Amino acid sequence: MGKKTIDWERLGSIIEERKKEKWGLIPLLQEVQEEFGYIPPEGIKPIAEALGLYPSQVQGVITFYAGFALEPKGKYVIRVCRGTACHVKGGRSIFRYLKRELGLEEGQTSEDYRFTLETVACLGACFLAPTMMINRTYYGKLSPPKVSSVLAQYGKERMEDK
Ligand code: FES
Numbered sequence: 001m002g003k004k005t006i007d008w009e010r011l012g013s014i015i016e017e018r019k020k021e022k023w024g025l026i027p028l029l030q031e032v033q034e035e036f037g038y039i040p041p042e043g044i045k046p047i048a049e050a051l052g053l054y055p056s057q058v059q060g061v062i063t064f065y066a067g068f069a070l071e072p073k074g075k076y077v078i079r080v081c082r083g084t085a086c087h088v089k090g091g092r093s094i095f096r097y098l099k100r101e102l103g104l105e106e107g108q109t110s111e112d113y114r115f116t117l118e119t120v121a122c123l124g125a126c127f128l129a130p131t132m133m134i135n136r137t138y139y140g141k142l143s144p145p146k147v148s149s150v151l152a153q154y155g156k157e158r159m160e161d162k
Pocket residue numbers: 081082083084085086087121122123124125126127129130131
């Protein structure tokens with residue numbers, strides 16, 4: 001996978017905006033991750049300097065919170081539930097279908113950085129099983145056709161259209 005280039009100007013302006021806040025580190029990291037899809041490791045030092053912290057402290061927070069990533073992720077992160085409620089309602093076949101449609105294995109990101117495919121223990125919406133989330137949006141009562149139409153909304157061409 002090619003290396004992403006960082007928009008240093010954009011990173012600088014996020015740091016500039018957030019460094020005035022007293023508890024700015026987490027919101028700053030969230031904003032950087034939202035903008036870039038991950039926390040560029042090269043950004044740790046300038047972030048730490050701006051907030052008067054050690055780089056190791058910033059690194060520690062990134063490592064501690066599972067939501068932060070140091071590797072580039074896709075613009076759309078798909079999280080498929082592998083919890084029991086979803087499992088009994090066919091969650092596994094939904095995951096298999098997604099893997100095939102996207103050509104990705106668990107944890108992988110597409111070459112064009114559009115999609116990352118992950119699984120989670122439970123999305124907390126078991127009554128909608130089987131479920132998945134794309135970024136912050138929930139999708140429930142999934143079936144393969146429903147998954148296809150959701151993916152199409154996110155710019156995924158259907159296999160048969162290719
Ligand atoms: S088991 Fe899937 S949302 Fe809870």
